[in-house]
Structures are given as structure tokens and as C-alpha cells.
Amino acid sequence: MKLGAAAIAAALVCAGGAMALPPPSPNQTVIEEAAMPRKLSEFGLFRAGGAELSDGVLPYDLHTPLFSDYADKARGIWMPPGAKATVDADGNVQFPVGTVLIKSFGWADANDGKPVETRLLIHRSDGWTALPYVWDADGRDATLAIGGRRIPVSFDEPDGTTRSISYAVPNKNQCKECHALDGAIAPIGPKLRNIRFGAAYRTNAAGRIEGLSRQVAALPAWDNPASGSVAERARAYLDVNCAHCHNPKGSASNSGLFLRWTDDPDGVNYGIEKRPTAAGRGSGGMDFAVAPGHPEASFLIYRLESLDPGIAMPEVGRATVHKEGAALLRQWIAGMETRSAH
Amino acid sequence: MRVRHAAYIALPVAAILLGLSPAAAKTIRVEPDGVDANEKLQEALILAEPGDVVELAPGRWTLTDGLSLDVANVTLRGAGIDDQNGSILDFSGQQGAGEGLLVTSDDVFLTDFAVLNTKGDGIKSKGADRIVYHQLRVEWTAGPKETNGAYGIYPVESTDVLVNRVVVRGASDAGIYVGQSKNIVVRDSIATENVAGIEIENSYDADVHDNIATKNTGGILVFDLPSLPMQGGHNVRVFDNIVSDNNTPNFAPKGNIVASVPAGTGVLVMANRNVEISGNIFDENGTANVMIVGYRYEHKDPKYQPLPKAIVVADNLHGRAGYAPAFPGGAEVAAALGGSIPPVLWDGAGDAVVNDAVGVLSLNLPDVSMPQSDAKPSPADLSGDAPAALPGVRLPESMEARIR
Incomplete structure (x- = not known):
């Protein structure tokens, strides 16, 4: 049926004189x-x-x-x-x-x-x-x-x-x-x-x-281990999926969370032990966006794995959890050295 | 969608002030009926041109997605805020977007409609200078619940903000929250059953007056937090408000700074400098009518100033307070003082002048790194000469003209 329909469509295009143009x-x-x-x-x-x-x-x-x-x-x-x-x-x-x-x-x-x-x-x-x-x-x-x-x-x-x-x-x-x-x-x-x-x-x-x-160093492909370490691929993922808003001139400028490839990945403004700002339910009852060593206590993960509009990040363009992306970020956080006990 | 020429006089005047042709202004009326009412309303907000009015017919919109406005000098006007005759934007079935309505353009006027049960924030305006919020209702209709959205009315990163005659109920963070903004007036509004009724955060030059903040966890908060693009909050006047019965148990999701606000808080100043609290009527706030504290969390921001400085408390009326202090150790202190603590509570950090004829309890924790367990509560006399009075906030005349 599909092929038949396509053939008819093609015939209609030809009959309409498209061939001559x-x-x-x-x-x-x-x-x-x-x-x-x-x-x-x-x-x-x-x-x-x-x-x-x-x-x-x-x-x-x-x-x-x-x-x-x-x-x-x-x-x-x-x-x-x-x-x-x-x-x-x-x-x-x-x-x-x-x-x-x-x-x-x-x-x-x-x-x-x-x-x-x-x-x-x-x-x-x-x-x-x-x-x-x-x-x-x-x-x-x-x-x-x-x-x-x-x-x-x-x-x-x-x-x-x-x-x-x-x-x-x-x-x-x-x-x-x-x-x-x-x-x-x-x-x-x-x-x-x-x-x-x-x-x-x-x-x-x-x-x-x-x-x-x-010649510029290519951004790692988030899903290709040959292209970079877990941390590098996680940062590439954050740059592409988050930093269009999470930069000082973007829609999330007021959050103070900046996730560009060029941002200091150890800094508080990269989410490391950063407390919630205007996060509301997005904090999920957790103290930090990224709690080094503890993905389960990092609300950055909580928000990526949620579909609730009051919690989910990104705010626009996602009605599905990206399990593989979240898994990479979990791996990245789990691999960080645990810091001060809170 | 019907289009007709605006009959409003105020609008052409505003347009002239803004240097725009008044002849261009038109009214775009949208109706709540039909399966594509959501899309039609959003389309109207996109197709509006500077000077236009988007008019919401009376009735109830059932919205699945957040709305947004990015055209300067547009008025969004409804028929009122009440359920029977008003224009109601109902987000109970919201599937997407972090707020009900997002405004990102300047000179916008929002008036006479209600926003209900958004999954995230109610109405947010970001980088929207000279915005006027007037006669609006933002409500989570089931009352205080942790699953309610965070902020009701939420202007951020804006210069010149007017919030006038709004009603906000049920926000799991702050009912009216103004963040990282300059030149702000919040007045004649009612904030009830929110975690924080009204909150001014990391902002400069704000007047909060003639509001009623009641049945919140904390009535009015003036905060300054680290690691944000704009900080060093200062010059905030909180005056002539009624701040009463703010004893609702804290229902904010843990981790957020307001989750640390004890139930029973009237006005709470955290960090900031030059804050005046005067002419308010306080009553029935179980922890304290006025609390002045430093930012006591660990932080890594060398530019941040965690102490409250030059805080002035004067000419307020104090009803009953301090009878149920909901901070760790509060009950013991109250018992030791005969059942209640004084209406003004200071953690001992920074400096404040309190000239009200009521007692002040200091926790004697001048260094913000000292744990609360080191508190040595004692009465304190903070009376003295106040710094020069703040000049007050003046908004551009075009904003006041909107609501006349």
C-alpha cells in the first residue's frame, strides 16, 4: 500500500507539470x-x-x-x-x-x-x-x-x-x-x-x-568512549544539553549555574556543591546540584530524570528521560572524589 | 480571534511616552473555548505588536503548556481574578514549561487575570524592565503543599518592577519573589499560606509596603545569597505592612534556602545592608516578629558578604510573638525566659539598630561560622542612632500611569 501511494503521489507530481520546471x-x-x-x-x-x-x-x-x-x-x-x-x-x-x-x-x-x-x-x-x-x-x-x-x-x-x-x-x-x-x-x-x-x-x-x-580539539561524542573520558563526555553533554540556557547571557543566567565547555568544572558555578537557587521542587530535597561522589544526592540528576514540568530540566523540549545521558552523568559524579561531609 | 481597535486611553498615552505610534495599537481578544484555545492564546502573545492589548475573555482556560510573551509594551488584560467572572488560566493539567507565563520583554503590563495550579512557578518575568503586575491572582488552590510550584509572582534580573494589588496563595517557596533586580515596589498585595509571603533576594532598592502577609511560614524575607550573578543586596524598606499569624509549618522542599525559615517568622533579614523595617503591624508570629541573621552556610564565594549590616527596626507595632520559637533550642530558651522570647531575634552577626520598645534576644553568634549549638541567648539593647533614612523608590511615571 505504501509503495502504491508513493507511486500515485509521484504520478500526480509529474502530471502537475513538475517535470517541466x-x-x-x-x-x-x-x-x-x-x-x-x-x-x-x-x-x-x-x-x-x-x-x-x-x-x-x-x-x-x-x-x-x-x-x-x-x-x-x-x-x-x-x-x-x-x-x-x-x-x-x-x-x-x-x-x-x-x-x-x-x-x-x-x-x-x-x-x-x-x-x-x-x-x-x-x-x-x-x-x-x-x-x-x-x-x-x-x-x-x-x-x-x-x-x-x-x-x-x-x-x-x-x-x-x-x-x-x-x-x-x-x-x-x-x-x-x-x-x-x-x-x-x-x-x-x-x-x-x-x-x-x-x-x-x-x-x-x-x-x-x-x-x-x-584545527580545534573536537568536542567529545558523549556516547563514544574513544572520544574522551567519562568526565570529558559528561562535560560535552552538559555543554550541548544545558549551556544554551546555563550561561551568563542565557535564559538561566539568574541561576548562577554555568555549564559551558569552557567553564571551570570544579567550580561552585558548575554545580559542584552548589545549593539550589530558585529551584523549588527541583531540589528534590537535596542540598547540592552536584554532590561529588553521590549522584543519588545530586539534584542535577534528579531534574534530568524527572518528567514533571515543575522539576524537569531542560524545561523545554523533553517529554522522555534520556536514560543513557543520565547514566553518563551519574557515572561522572560517582567518579568524583567525595568532599566535605554534609 | 477578533481584532479591533483599542478604545483605551491609557494605552496610546503610554505608547507616546515610549515613542511609538499610537495608531498601531490594537486589541486582540482571545476566548477560552475550543480545543486549540491554548495554541490560540499563545499565538496572540506571539503576534502581538508593541502597543497592543491581548484581552482575555472571561472564562477558564485549561492549559497544557506554559505561555510566554516576548514582545515589548504589550498589555495582557483579563476580565478579573475571581472564579465566577474573571479570566482564569488553569494549569492543573500542565505538561510542559517551568512556569505558567513567562515574560521576557520590557514595558509589559499584566492585569486582571488569575493563574492557578502551575507545576512550577506561576508568572515569571526575566530581564523584563518596567514590568507592572496589577490585580492578579496566583494560587495553588489546595493550599500549602510541598508539591506546589515554587514562586507565584517571580520577576528576576529586571530594572523597575511594580507589583500592585496581587493575591498569592500556596507557593512552596515565595508567593511574591523579586530576585536580582533593581528599583522595586511591592505594595497593596496579599500573600497568604506560602512558605515565604514576600521575598526580596539579591536586589537593590526595594519598597515593600502596605501589604498583608499572613498565614505564611515567614511573612516578608529580605535575603542575600552567594554564588549568584547579582549579589550584595541593599536599600530595602519594609514599611506599613500587616504581618500576622505566619505560623504555617514550613512546606518547602528541603535544600532550598527558605526550607530553613522557622514557622512563626514575621520579617526575616538575612545578610543585606541598609534595610529599614518600620511602621508595620506585627501580631501572632510564634517565633519572632523580626529576625535578623547572617548567612550561616558554608560557601566558596570570596565576594560574598554574609552579614546583615545597618538594619533598622523602628516605629512598628508589636502584638504577641515568640511564644513558639521554632528554631533548634528555641523551646528551651522560651521556657527559661518565662514562656516566650522577645519579638525581635538577632543571631548576633553584623549590626542592627532596634528602636521599637520591645525586647531583643541575641543568640550571640557574631561569627557566621559558629554553629547554632554555640548560641548563648541573652537580651540585647540595640537602640541607638539609625543611619540616614533611605530615599525610597521612585518608578518611571509610565509605570504608575498604567494602573491609573
């Missing part, structure tokens, strides 16, 4: 000027009728990705032809106006493997803007959902557990909650130490990233 390419006017296009197809970032990236959109991957309910993510960068991105001293990629960062979310065993949602981060002359799109039931296009949406999703976790969740597509403001830097939207993922391109990069005709060949 050049393949769609990203529409720079829409990207830079249309405030909030209703349909994702208007951008031309995907090939017509599906979720395959258009020519010139550069797929990329990350050594350590953000956990999002075990979703598989397909990421792409579009830069206008001839445009150049640069890498700043901190290893952040600075993208030109007209750039779109694209991230599609789906599960291999849900929705026939088609994506559920696609998020765009668009660099316009007045700054970055974030737009969430939910794919239509037929998987041919996606529709703007600026107010966010809840979508029932069932999938199998890596350990075989079948999970049915109410997956939350973030609203436009929630996009910014994570992507906020000094109150403005900024990309999170594409940092030189974390980004990874496939072979497509060499042949890509669209915009280029200058300075990509600069």
Missing part, C-alpha cells in the same frame, strides 16, 4: 523578507513533495547533539551562493544574512519515518528569527505552528522500551528561550568544535564557511 531551489526573497510564510515549501529549502533537502543545502551533523525525546534529527545549512561564513575566535560560526539553519525531527519507527516537524533559524538583516513547522499528514509539506503544538508520538527507545509521548513542538518564543543570548536569538549547534560535515561539503556550490579547516 527546474528543481526548486531556495527562494532568497522569501528567506530574507517574508515574515512568517505559512507553508515550509515557500522557502524552497526542500525538494517538492517531501523532506529531502534541496540542492545546495549542506547537511551536517554534531559530535554531541541535544537530546530531544530520542528523535532523529536531519540538519542542514543554507547560505546564499557566494556568501561566506566565518569562524570567530571562540569557534562560533558567524553566518551571513540570508542563511537558514534547518533541523527536522522524526523517528524511524513513527510516522513511516517521515519527519514530524522542521525548525528553521533564519538570519535576516534585523537578526535571527525562529520558525517551527509541523509536517502535514501526507508528508508533502509542513505548516507554520508559531503557537507550538502537541503531537502524540510512539517509538522504541534504544533499550527496546516502547514509549508513547505527547511530543511538544516548541512555539516561536520557546525557540528563543533556548536560543537566547543577551535577549536576542542566536544559533547554538554550529560551533567549530562540535560540527561535522560529510563529503557533500567539498562539492557544495552554495555559500562556504571560511576557517573551517582551523
Whole structure:
């Protein structure tokens, strides 16, 4: 049945005259000027009728990705032809106006493997803007959902557990909650130490990233023991999953808990023997975010393993416990030397 | 969603003050009915433009996700705070977000609606300058429970904050909590059955006045804590409040600083400098009407100043207090003093001037590293010359104009 439907769909596309037209390419006017296009197809970032990236959109991957309910993510960068991105001293990629960062979310065993949602981060002359799109039931296009949406999703976790969740597509403001830097939207993922391109990069005709060949130590892959020690991989995990808010310019600046790769991992502001601030029920009755040697007494773990909105961290984008991620952080804390007895 | 032009006079005036075109202002009205009411309300908050009013129709929203507002100079206005005729945002079935409503833009005016039973905080505003909270209710309707959210009204990292005529009940941390902010007024509000009624933390220049703080664990708290981006709290005036019957057993989750507040606390100052407590009416606070203490936990912040300094207590009315002191050893001290301890309790750290005609009990623990077991309670005379009076907080006229 599925194949039959696909064939019919393909025939419809051909009958509609799509064969006679050049393949769609990203529409720079829409990207830079249309405030909030209703349909994702208007951008031309995907090939017509599906979720395959258009020519010139550069797929990329990350050594350590953000956990999002075990979703598989397909990421792409579009830069206008001839445009150049640069890498700043901190290893952040600075993208030109007209750039779109694209991230599609789906599960291999849900929705026939088609994506559920696609998020765009668009660099316009007045700054970055974030737009969430939910794919239509037929998987041919996606529709703007600026107010966010809840979508029932069932999938199998890596350990075989079948999970049915109410997956939350973030609203436009929630996009910014994570992507906020000094109150403005900024990309999170594409940092030189974390980004990874496939072979497509060499042949890509669209915009280029200058300075990509600069040698920087790669961020460890959180789940690959060959890429770093437990502590290093735990820090990579915290950087990617927490530090977009937990930095002095982020949404959690007032917490005083700062978890960037570059922060002092022994300091109180990294959570080591740090008492709760505005944590409420998030403290779980514990004294410290991280109690060295004692994951069971560390409320950082408690919050990562909770699904209660008044407790759970991150606050946005998680309706599932990342068991494997939490296990790594437990291992990291358990391996620390126990400090003062409290 | 119906759109119509604003008929409000105050709004165009505010818009002019902010240099915006008043012609652009419109009212976006949202209704609580329909399966997508949650999404529609959130959409309205996203699509609003500076100067707009998002108007909540009377009725009850059943919300599964937190709301957020990130557009400057927007008014969110409901029909009132009561269950029958008001605009009620009910988060009893909340599945996501750390609070009910999050505001991250400047010059926002929130008024005439209620936020109920959020899983985390009620209304939080972060980096939202000149925010006005007016005639709101934030409540956990089952009363004091450890599973209630932490803060009811929660402005943080903001300059110019006005909390006016709000009612907060049931917060498992603080009903009204202002943190890491400057130039703050909390007034004419009621905080009841929270762990802390009203709390000013790591903040500069605050006036807390004409409030009623009753049936909390602690009525009004002025705290300064270490290892935070903004610290060194100072210049706080707590005056003309009614602080009574704050004897609710502490129901804060352990680990949080307010979990250490003894039941029966009226006003508690921890660290901070230049705090004035005056003109209040205190009654029936079982531990103390006024408590002044240092931060006595271990910390590793060399910039932190753990002592209360230049704390002034004057011209207050003191009813019964100190009859059930709920700190370790309190009962023994009370027994030794004939059944109750004096209404003002000082741990002996830092310095304070107490000119009220009531007794002061010092625990004589001047060094904050001394354990409480070393306490040697004795009456103390802290009367003397107070430092120069604080000038008081003045908010921008545009904020006061909102509520006229």
C-alpha cells in the first residue's frame, strides 16, 4: 500500500507539470523578507513533495547533539551562493544574512519515518528569527505552528522500551528561550568544535564557511568512549544539553549555574556543591546540584530524570528521560572524589 | 480571534511616552473555548505588536503548556481574578514549561487575570524592565503543599518592577519573589499560606509596603545569597505592612534556602545592608516578629558578604510573638525566659539598630561560622542612632500611569 501511494503521489507530481520546471531551489526573497510564510515549501529549502533537502543545502551533523525525546534529527545549512561564513575566535560560526539553519525531527519507527516537524533559524538583516513547522499528514509539506503544538508520538527507545509521548513542538518564543543570548536569538549547534560535515561539503556550490579547516580539539561524542573520558563526555553533554540556557547571557543566567565547555568544572558555578537557587521542587530535597561522589544526592540528576514540568530540566523540549545521558552523568559524579561531609 | 481597535486611553498615552505610534495599537481578544484555545492564546502573545492589548475573555482556560510573551509594551488584560467572572488560566493539567507565563520583554503590563495550579512557578518575568503586575491572582488552590510550584509572582534580573494589588496563595517557596533586580515596589498585595509571603533576594532598592502577609511560614524575607550573578543586596524598606499569624509549618522542599525559615517568622533579614523595617503591624508570629541573621552556610564565594549590616527596626507595632520559637533550642530558651522570647531575634552577626520598645534576644553568634549549638541567648539593647533614612523608590511615571 505504501509503495502504491508513493507511486500515485509521484504520478500526480509529474502530471502537475513538475517535470517541466527546474528543481526548486531556495527562494532568497522569501528567506530574507517574508515574515512568517505559512507553508515550509515557500522557502524552497526542500525538494517538492517531501523532506529531502534541496540542492545546495549542506547537511551536517554534531559530535554531541541535544537530546530531544530520542528523535532523529536531519540538519542542514543554507547560505546564499557566494556568501561566506566565518569562524570567530571562540569557534562560533558567524553566518551571513540570508542563511537558514534547518533541523527536522522524526523517528524511524513513527510516522513511516517521515519527519514530524522542521525548525528553521533564519538570519535576516534585523537578526535571527525562529520558525517551527509541523509536517502535514501526507508528508508533502509542513505548516507554520508559531503557537507550538502537541503531537502524540510512539517509538522504541534504544533499550527496546516502547514509549508513547505527547511530543511538544516548541512555539516561536520557546525557540528563543533556548536560543537566547543577551535577549536576542542566536544559533547554538554550529560551533567549530562540535560540527561535522560529510563529503557533500567539498562539492557544495552554495555559500562556504571560511576557517573551517582551523584545527580545534573536537568536542567529545558523549556516547563514544574513544572520544574522551567519562568526565570529558559528561562535560560535552552538559555543554550541548544545558549551556544554551546555563550561561551568563542565557535564559538561566539568574541561576548562577554555568555549564559551558569552557567553564571551570570544579567550580561552585558548575554545580559542584552548589545549593539550589530558585529551584523549588527541583531540589528534590537535596542540598547540592552536584554532590561529588553521590549522584543519588545530586539534584542535577534528579531534574534530568524527572518528567514533571515543575522539576524537569531542560524545561523545554523533553517529554522522555534520556536514560543513557543520565547514566553518563551519574557515572561522572560517582567518579568524583567525595568532599566535605554534609 | 477578533481584532479591533483599542478604545483605551491609557494605552496610546503610554505608547507616546515610549515613542511609538499610537495608531498601531490594537486589541486582540482571545476566548477560552475550543480545543486549540491554548495554541490560540499563545499565538496572540506571539503576534502581538508593541502597543497592543491581548484581552482575555472571561472564562477558564485549561492549559497544557506554559505561555510566554516576548514582545515589548504589550498589555495582557483579563476580565478579573475571581472564579465566577474573571479570566482564569488553569494549569492543573500542565505538561510542559517551568512556569505558567513567562515574560521576557520590557514595558509589559499584566492585569486582571488569575493563574492557578502551575507545576512550577506561576508568572515569571526575566530581564523584563518596567514590568507592572496589577490585580492578579496566583494560587495553588489546595493550599500549602510541598508539591506546589515554587514562586507565584517571580520577576528576576529586571530594572523597575511594580507589583500592585496581587493575591498569592500556596507557593512552596515565595508567593511574591523579586530576585536580582533593581528599583522595586511591592505594595497593596496579599500573600497568604506560602512558605515565604514576600521575598526580596539579591536586589537593590526595594519598597515593600502596605501589604498583608499572613498565614505564611515567614511573612516578608529580605535575603542575600552567594554564588549568584547579582549579589550584595541593599536599600530595602519594609514599611506599613500587616504581618500576622505566619505560623504555617514550613512546606518547602528541603535544600532550598527558605526550607530553613522557622514557622512563626514575621520579617526575616538575612545578610543585606541598609534595610529599614518600620511602621508595620506585627501580631501572632510564634517565633519572632523580626529576625535578623547572617548567612550561616558554608560557601566558596570570596565576594560574598554574609552579614546583615545597618538594619533598622523602628516605629512598628508589636502584638504577641515568640511564644513558639521554632528554631533548634528555641523551646528551651522560651521556657527559661518565662514562656516566650522577645519579638525581635538577632543571631548576633553584623549590626542592627532596634528602636521599637520591645525586647531583643541575641543568640550571640557574631561569627557566621559558629554553629547554632554555640548560641548563648541573652537580651540585647540595640537602640541607638539609625543611619540616614533611605530615599525610597521612585518608578518611571509610565509605570504608575498604567494602573491609573
